[in-house]
Amino acid sequence: MKASLxxxxxxxRLTRRIGAALLLLIGIGVGGAWLDAWRVxxxxxxxxxxxxxxxxxxxxxxxxxxxxxRISRAVLDPFSLDSGGSAFYQVITPEQGSIAxxxxxxxxxxxxEMTSRYPSxxxxxxATYGGRDVRVVSLLVPVSQPGYQGMVxxxxxxxRDIHAQLMRELLADSLMRLTLFAIGAFLLFMxxxxxxxxxxxxxxxxxxxxxxxxLEPLPTDNVQREVRGLIDAINHLTERLDxxxxxxxxxxxxxxxxxxxxxxxxxARLELGTQTQETDALRETLESAQRDLEALTLxxxxxxxxxxxxxxxxxxxxxxxxxxxxxxxxxxxxxxxxWQRGLTLALEAPQPVSVHADSALINELLAILIGNAQAYxxxxxxxxxxxxxxxxxxxxxxxxxxxxxxxxxxFERFYRARREAPPTEEADRAIxxxxxxxxxxxxxxxxxxxxxxxxxxPDGGTLARVTFAPTxxxxxxxxxxxxxxx
Numbered sequence: 466m467k468a469s470l471x472x473x474x475x476x477x478r479l480t481r482r483i484g485a486a487l488l489l490l491i492g493i494g495v496g497g498a499w500l501d502a503w504r505v506x507x508x509x510x511x512x513x514x515x516x517x518x519x520x521x522x523x524x525x526x527x528x529x530x531x532x533x534x535r536i537s538r539a540v541l542d543p544f545s546l547d548s549g550g551s552a553f554y555q556v557i558t559p560e561q562g563s564i565a566x567x568x569x570x571x572x573x574x575x576x577x578e579m580t581s582r583y584p585s586x587x588x589x590x591x592a593t594y595g596g597r598d599v600r601v602v603s604l605l606v607p608v609s610q611p612g613y614q615g616m617v618x619x620x621x622x623x624x625r626d627i628h629a630q631l632m633r634e635l636l637a638d639s640l641m642r643l644t645l646f647a648i649g650a651f652l653l654f655m656x657x658x659x660x661x662x663x664x665x666x667x668x669x670x671x672x673x674x675x676x677x678x679x680l681e682p683l684p685t686d687n688v689q690r691e692v693r694g695l696i697d698a699i700n701h702l703t704e705r706l707d708x709x710x711x712x713x714x715x716x717x718x719x720x721x722x723x724x725x726x727x728x729x730x731x732x733a734r735l736e737l738g739t740q741t742q743e744t745d746a747l748r749e750t751l752e753s754a755q756r757d758l759e760a761l762t763l764x765x766x767x768x769x770x771x772x773x774x775x776x777x778x779x780x781x782x783x784x785x786x787x788x789x790x791x792x793x794x795x796x797x798x799x800x801x802x803x804w805q806r807g808l809t810l811a812l813e814a815p816q817p818v819s820v821h822a823d824s825a826l827i828n829e830l831l832a833i834l835i836g837n838a839q840a841y842x843x844x845x846x847x848x849x850x851x852x853x854x855x856x857x858x859x860x861x862x863x864x865x866x867x868x869x870x871x872x873x874x875x876f877e878r879f880y881r882a883r884r885e886a887p888p889t890e891e892a893d894r895a896i897x898x899x900x901x902x903x904x905x906x907x908x909x910x911x912x913x914x915x916x917x918x919x920x921x922x923p924d925g926g927t928l929a930r931v932t933f934a935p936t937x938x939x940x941x942x943x944x945x946x947x948x949x950x951x
Contacts, residue, residue, distance in 0.1 A: 475665075476658060483654045491647050498639035502632045510623075510631065511582075511589050514602040518587070518619045521554055522606030527613040532558050534565035553594065553622040559615065570594060570620045573603045591625070598625045664692045672699075680707040731757040768901065783821050783913070788933070789814040789852045791824050795831045796850055807844030810835070814852035820933040822913050830909045831860075833902045834929045838862035842926070856933035863926040872919040878904045 525534050534556040555566035571592035580587050586605035591598065601622040608617050671683060682700040685693060731754055738750040796812045803810040831850070838848045841864035851859040867875060874880050879900040903917075910917045910931060920928040 476662060479658050480655065483658075484651065487647050487651055487654075491643055494643045495640065498636055498643065502635035502639065505631075505635055510600060510627065511580075511602065514589070514600065514621050514623060515585060515587055515604065517552070517554070518602050518604035518621045519585070519606075521556065521621065522604060522608075522617065522619045525556070525606070525608055525617060527608075527610045529612075532561065532564060532608065532613050532617065553599070555620040557618040557620070566620075570622055571599075571601065573601070577603075592622070594622055599623060600625050664689055665695075668692070668696065668699075680704075680710075728761065731761060764901075783823050785819055785821055786824055786827070788818040788820055788827070788856065788858060789816065791827050792831065792850055792852050792858065795828050796835075799832075799835055803839060803848065806839055807846075808839060808842055809847045811847065811849045812852075813849060816854065818852050818854060818856055818935075820856045820913075820935065822915075822933065826909050826913060830906055830931065831858075833906045834860040834931075837902055837929075838864065838927070841865060846926075856935040858931045858933075860929045861922045861926060863922065863924045866921055866925050866927050867919055869921070875919070876903045876907045876917075 555570040577588045577590045599622040680703045842862045849861045915933045922928040
């Protein structure tokens, strides 16, 4: 697999995050290196100043009651060479004032304190002398000689160029080490990322090299725990896909078988009709062919309905609706058809019932249930549709009923139940129908989060009951009713 650093690349995302973390660590390291360099340079810079001040203090002598500073060239030469010839000093007594060195060296500021780093009465401070920045030490030297007892202040100053140069050298050395460390760490992290992503590349190669019809589970041997979850999810998906494809293949095979029978029957009727000379026989043959064509059309429509329901369910968005209004509108559209068949269609819906569903799917469900009831109810029978509180729809007929042992099997595709009582001639033709209606009804109920069951009606017919999940209080439908009531 080709490595990618695009925004959608896992490798690129890890690389950017690790790089950002390394940059943050480098920034912290640079700050720490600067502080360390400043402390080391200051320590290395202040110590020679203090040593020079002590040497100058030890060279003080008393002559004729006056303190004198006889500082030989040999005393200052080592310090002057070490500081690049930029060293200045001054010796001050309380009585005589400045007795040696540069008289205008800056005095310690009032805010400066005695240092605690060295066992001396010394103060270090920064100042400006001769237009340049200098580092100064003020050392109080106790003098106890015949003729003079007291404290003498010795000041020694040096340009800060040496301090800055030392800091640059120390900081450059630290930055070099940090840079090498960061480069090495980044390369190691890249190798670690590459090794960590190797199992994902193996999975990709395994999936890419498979044929489209190979849905066997991916192997899970010697797989890291983090990758195991991904493989398990893929295997679960392929298992469900395999079940779906197997069900589709079975459905297609069953549908082909179911279509073949009415097609052969229709063909035989038409061939017989072409060979028949008598008008009555020809009419009977054509009527039989028309019935076969109607059965074939019904089967094709049910197959199309099943496919449409399967596709539409994935795309539909459910919303609160009133079951009572939906059932009333649909029953009104079915009254004339029931009347033509000599049936009575009644609706019992005393109050609104809110559910979260889709009106088109509800209509499809009612069409199947009422259609089955019309097919199996003899002329003069009654069909009752009820909408009950608790989000329940019932469709009851007084037909022959369904044996209890078959009430669950009738929801299987292409299964037809045996009725306990012979229906009318029209219903007898319906019995040889598609065997898909209730399968579609259960699929619709599953999509709506509802349940469907069949029971024996009080008069011996069939009672189909659909139970929905009720819409929670405060839904848009309830608020709409409240607004109308106001």
